[in-house]
Amino acid sequence: MNGESLIVFFITSLVLVGGAIVFSNYIAPKSFNKQKIEPYECGIPTTGISWLQFNVGYYLFAILFLIFDVETVFLFPWAVVMKQVGLVGMIEILIFFVILVFGLAYAWKKHALVWE
């Protein structure tokens, strides 16, 4: 892929998507109503802002996800050469794996995986 085709692709997608938005903006029938701005048509009116303080559980799940994300990144190069390195690579990756499984076991024991 060279630069020119990327630019053509970029401009085409910009024109297509932008054109669709602009076009529909001009031809669509429009009406204004105060109720249209509200998030719900009926029910209790919302108060305050939607930015609330989150549960710490989200953070825990995010960091656990990130750590196993890093693990998968290291699994990819191994997977490509798996047949080439054979048993030695298998043992190396198993050590890597087992050490991280300790972490998962710790998380499990500390009830970090339980949603409160």
Place this chain on the structure above:
Amino acid sequence: MDIMFYIFSTIILVFSVLTVTSRKILRAATYLLFVLIATAGLYFLLNYQFIAAIQLTLYAGGIVVLIIFSILLTSHISQSFEPVGKLKTIASGLASVAGALLTLTVLLEHEFTASTKPPVDVNMESIGLSLLSYERDGFVLPFEVISVLLLAAMIGAIVIAKKSEEKVTNQENNKSL
């Protein structure tokens, strides 16, 4: 190819400036996401597919989510920062200009010569082979140590985020008393 480099650099520069100047912290995190994605684009330009994929999955997909969750953990999220005073703006501007000048002088003084070594194709296969090799120039020990580092990070995060059982029950007992 040059024009793509300029496009990505412009995106990185514009969103970096927006990240540090935005008064709303959640918006700053979103601008940071764009900076990280454009950096992945630069890696793709250099034909470093592996690094680019890591940049996208780890930084854009993982770290930014973590940053946003950490922001949402704090109270007073919606409150935007107070605008900084003039003196602070001038001082930080001077400091950044001094840093840029220092970097520029070092860069310009150093003579960059092209390497005489033949170019090495950095593909997934060579990364995998050198990562698992235990011979000379192999990286198997750092590779295994990484797992220990990740384990330490995981345990540390759990210890900090999770209150110990006894403490929780103690607090509940105190409340009931």
